[in-house]
Amino acid sequence: MRPLTVMEKVTIFGIALLIASVALLQDKNNRQKQENRPNQGSSRSREYPLPTKAWGEGSVLLGNATDTSVEIAIHFKSNAEAVIEYGLSGEALNQKSENLSLKAGTPFQTKLTGLKPNSEYSYRLRYKKLGETAFESSPTYRIQTQRKPGTEFMFLVQGDSHPERVPKMNIPSLYERTLLTAKAQKPDLFICLGDDFSVDTLRERTKQTVEGVYTKQVPYLGLVGNSTPIYLVNGNHEQAAKANLDGTENSLGVWVQNARNRNFVQPAPDAFYSGNTEPVEHIGPLRNYFAWTWGDALFVTIDPYWHSATAVDNAVGKGPKAEGGGKRNRNLWDITLGDSQYKWLTKTLTESKAKYKFVFAHHVNGTGRGGIENATLYEWGGKDPRGGDLFKSKRPGWEMPIHQLFVKTGVSVFFQGHDHIFCKQELDGVIYQSCPCPADPTNSLINGDAYRSGDKVPGAGLVRVTISPTQTKVDYLRAYEPSAETDGHKHGEVAFSYLVKPSTGANK
Numbered sequence: 245m246r247p248l249t250v251m252e253k254v255t256i257f258g259i260a261l262l263i264a265s266v267a268l269l270q271d272k273n274n275r276q277k278q279e280n281r282p283n284q285g286s287s288r289s290r291e292y293p294l295p296t297k298a299w300g301e302g303s304v305l306l307g308n309a310t311d312t313s314v315e316i317a318i319h320f321k322s323n324a325e326a327v328i329e330y331g332l333s334g335e336a337l338n339q340k341s342e343n344l345s346l347k348a349g350t351p352f353q354t355k356l357t358g359l360k361p362n363s364e365y366s367y368r369l370r371y372k373k374l375g376e377t378a379f380e381s382s383p384t385y386r387i388q389t390q391r392k393p394g395t396e397f398m399f400l401v402q403g404d405s406h407p408e409r410v411p412k413m414n415i416p417s418l419y420e421r422t423l424l425t426a427k428a429q430k431p432d433l434f435i436c437l438g439d440d441f442s443v444d445t446l447r448e449r450t451k452q453t454v455e456g457v458y459t460k461q462v463p464y465l466g467l468v469g470n471s472t473p474i475y476l477v478n479g480n481h482e483q484a485a486k487a488n489l490d491g492t493e494n495s496l497g498v499w500v501q502n503a504r505n506r507n508f509v510q511p512a513p514d515a516f517y518s519g520n521t522e523p524v525e526h527i528g529p530l531r532n533y534f535a536w537t538w539g540d541a542l543f544v545t546i547d548p549y550w551h552s553a554t555a556v557d558n559a560v561g562k563g564p565k566a567e568g569g570g571k572r573n574r575n576l577w578d579i580t581l582g583d584s585q586y587k588w589l590t591k592t593l594t595e596s597k598a599k600y601k602f603v604f605a606h607h608v609n610g611t612g613r614g615g616i617e618n619a620t621l622y623e624w625g626g627k628d629p630r631g632g633d634l635f636k637s638k639r640p641g642w643e644m645p646i647h648q649l650f651v652k653t654g655v656s657v658f659f660q661g662h663d664h665i666f667c668k669q670e671l672d673g674v675i676y677q678s679c680p681c682p683a684d685p686t687n688s689l690i691n692g693d694a695y696r697s698g699d700k701v702p703g704a705g706l707v708r709v710t711i712s713p714t715q716t717k718v719d720y721l722r723a724y725e726p727s728a729e730t731d732g733h734k735h736g737e738v739a740f741s742y743l744v745k746p747s748t749g750a751n752k
């Protein structure tokens with residue numbers, strides 16, 4: 245064989261280099277696609293272990309606490325007859341609920357009434373499993389009834405927990421650690437901002453798989469929920485939305501909202517809670533937006549997903565470019581709280597004389613990235629992004645956009661999730677607080693570019709709000725895995741704090 249000429253050698257080297265570059269580029273593209281696709285159901289992402297420190301027989305989760313009552317969702321692993329024993333904290337458990345008949349794997353909801361306002365109780369489940377003769381007891385947990393004005397209390401807010409994204413945005417052991425830290429703080433209320441029950445990333449969506457998404461969270465939220473009522477706000481990934489109804493009981497919207505309301509106790513309008521009075525066929529009361537007063541504060545949750553005719557964010561089962569499913573051709577004026585919710589929100593915020601007013605939603609307008617960057621737009625702020633003021637023509641009968649309503653009525657803080665970042669911003673005296681994920685192991689500022697102003701702090705954790713007669717303080721409690729702790733940074737540290745002024749709205 246004749247030796248290769250210099251030109252031939254250069255040509256062969258060039259071709260080899262080209263092939264290597266293309267392979268590298270393809271590999272990079274594939275990795276990027278993988279990154280952008282949060283969870284397409286790898287076997288690893290489907291496995292989510294049980295928390296290691298939970299009670300082994302089941303979970304109990306409080307909800308709908310009032311001045312004189314509380315409701316409890318009991319998830320017991322065995323068939324059993326049971327009773328709840330309870331009493332004022334520090335005294336004997338000398339009161340009993342009615343007899344409860346528990347079935348393995350079926351959530352059971354019950355209500356304790358006749359409690360004293362502004363009081364702490366202890367309670368436990370006493371149970372006798374089918375076929376056994378002896379009664380046994382659960383650990384003893386806590387109930388706090390409504391605080392009276394002027395009483396100090398604390399609540400916690402959790403952003404998107406995304407257990408389906410394990411191990412990227414959620415490490416189960418870190419989630420457990422965060423929730424056990426939450427429990428140890430004895431919060432009166434625990435509010436989840438959505439994307440805690442993602443059903444759109446399921447490979448197959450059936451009534452059973454949707455139920456599984458909800459039951460997966462039960463032992464985790466039960467770590468804090470056994471002693472603190474849990475309040476759920478729907479996120480975009482819950483797909484609990486009007487767009488997912490087809491008029492039958494087998495539509496995704498029905499499965500999701502029923503799984504939510506069966507596994508967790510959530511408020512329907514009564515003498516204590518106000519909220520959505522319009523039942524939906526095959527569901528009943530949606531329990532998707534509600535408000536209540538606790539101590540010196542008004543709490544309000546709002547929801548656009550159940551009141552917009554089209555998908556608010558990602559449409560289930562469709563990529564962002566798909567016809568009818570993507571975000572590209574959306575008209576964000578179609579996203580709305582709806583007339584009834586807007587009227588209720590106006591009445592609730594206007595009539596409340598609370599010293600502090602807190603509003604919770606998954607995100608401004610239910611979609612997008614950023615905080616106050618979106619607060620001037622569409623029904624939230626009235627402006628069209630092209631600059632026109634289209635509010636009056638797009639929302640006939642509405643007195644003012646949502647942000648302006650917040651300003652007028654003295655909303656103290658609007659809490660949102662969706663962006664997985666801690667960022668505190670302020671607009672016209674209203675604080676916009678974006679909340680981080682509780683168990684993301686990275687020390688990153690996800691979506692930080694979308695926030696063009698404000699105090700941004702990296703990492704994961706919870707937002708704690710302490711209300712006292714003299715001041716109200718917001719703290720960012722950082723969550724760290726043991727291996728990530730350093731001398732200067734420990735799990736539970738306060739990474740950022742600020743004070744909230746009392747409401748100065750028109751009603752003060």
Ligand SMILES: [Fe+2]
Binds near residue numbers: 404480661662
């Ligand atoms: Fe979200």
Ligand SMILES: [Fe+2]
Binds near residue numbers: 404
């Ligand atoms: Fe999220």
